[in-house]
Every structure is written in C-alpha cells, then in structure tokens.
Amino acid sequence: PLWMRNGRTDIIWCNRTYAQLLDTTPATVVAEQKELPLKSAVKKPGGGRAMAQEALDQGRPLQTAAHIISGGSRRLMSVTEIPIAGVGLTLGMAQDITRQEELETEQKRHSSANKELLEQLGTAIAIFDVEQKLEFYNSAFAQFWGLEDQYLNARPKLGDIMEKLR
Secondary structure, eight states: OEEEEOTTOOEEEEOHHHHHHTTSOHHHHHHHTOOOOOEESSOOTTHHHHHHHHHHHHTSOEEEEEEEEETTEEEEEEEEEEEETTTTEEEEEEEEOHHHHHHHHHHHHHHHHHHHHHHHOSSOOEEEOTTSBEEEEOHHHHHHHTOOHHHHHTOOBHHHHHHHHO
C-alpha cells in the first residue's frame, strides 16, 4: 500500500492496495480520510497522521511496525512515512512482514526447545557466540568446572573462563 499526505497530513492520494485493505475505493479514502487501523505496540496518539507530521518536522523518514486486521487476518506491517523535501508532502508505504514475524517466532521456539534439551543432558555443555562470549551453558557445565551462575550469567569470554580455571 502507498499513500501521499499534504502538509496538514491529510491523505491526498492512495493506491488501490491501500483502499482494498479498508474495503473501499481510493476516492472514498481521500474524501473520508480513512486511515489504516494500525495496532502498534507503542500507543501514540494520532496514529499515522502524527507519524507523518513527525517525519515532516524532522525532515527524515520514520518507520514503525504495527499490526492490522484485514480480510479476517492479523498482519504485521512495516509502515514508513517519508517526507518529500521542498514540497511539504509525505509518501507513506506499508509492507507486510508477517512471514518474518512468524519465522522469528518459530526460531525462538526451536532455540528454546534446544536449550531445554541441552539443560537436561548430564554432559557439560557451553556454547559461545562469534565474539567468544558465553551464549549458553547447562548446569552440568557450572558444576563440572565449579563456576558460579552469577559469573556465567554475565556472559564472560572463553579466554576469561580459561583464565579463571587456571
């Protein structure tokens, strides 16, 4: 969906995709100033109009993610308001990023299940990230090396752990 706002943040144009999200026509959107019914995690008064005004005031694009209910489905949208320099207009666009949200949720679920499985093992296990900081350890690791949870929860580097064990 695409739309354009004037300096008063009124919608002066929208494409058919925008109108279809609202089950109406582009002409009706402009005449009735119909806004996308965004449900943002951050409650801001004024919604899209306030975001457009802020983009105009700051002279830079603003972006947020918000949910919308359309056609009976809940979709996560990345919404951007871009000020057009020198003319006092903003161009708005929304991109459906629901699949990205679903993949992130699925990845978190798999990661949580893997950590739970590794915690149950009697073998001492530690996982380090690319910076060699401790990403995960199980209780068998802490017990085997005699390291306190408080120390390990601070995510020390592998070298620091090795030095402490010396």
